[in-house]
Amino acid sequence: MKTSKRFENAVRKLYLAFHEGTLNPEDCKQCAVGNILDNNDSWRHMTDLHGSTKLNYVGLVHQNLGRKFNGYSPIELLQIEASFLEGCGYRLGRTxxxxxxxxxxxxxxxxxxxxxxxxxxxxxxxxxxxxCSFLFDYEIKDKLNLQGA
Known part of the structure; x- marks a missing residue:
């Protein structure tokens, strides 16, 4: 499968952070986005609430200027962080x-x-x-078994 450079870099950084114990959802430099952005926390100024996907004025300015941070736009960074927090069991609301x-x-x-x-x-x-849901897809497994029989 062909992936983008930004995808490969992000996954590599997150893999290292996970295995080195430097992944922390409560630290803007060590969360998912913090690690993707080389342990920089300046991204947190693009929203007013931890876990929000709503850009504030600063975030909107960067978004409207087409700025990218390690390949990701401000709204993409907020989406990435929100998915990390939700996956970690955080409950995110508007306020x-x-x-x-x-x-x-x-x-x-x-x-x-x-x-x-x-x-x-x-x-x-x-x-x-x-x-890995394809591993549990019975229709595919049945077809593979029929072909091998």
Missing amino acids: YCHKPDLYKNQEVLFNGLSEVVGTLSKLDGIKNIMD
Whole structure:
């Protein structure tokens, strides 16, 4: 499968952060977007609420000027972060962001990363590399078994 450079760079950075223990949904430099942006937290000034997908004035200016940050637009960055937080069990609302108790648990972080990879795949218009549902598709397995018989 052919992927974009931004996708490959983002997944590589997130993989390293996960395995090096430097992934933290409560730290703007170590969250999904923070890691994608080389541990920079300037992206947080593009919205008024942690986990929001709504750009504020600063974010709108960057978006309307067509700015990209490591290949991603401001609205894409907010979508990536929201998917990470939701995957980690955060409840996001228009005016709040509720943090779960086990937000730094490895399984929780993995679930968040799975959501991020799905979002990154969607943004690039490629098949989600984390999707293994085809392994459980009985119709496909039945066809494969019939062909091998």
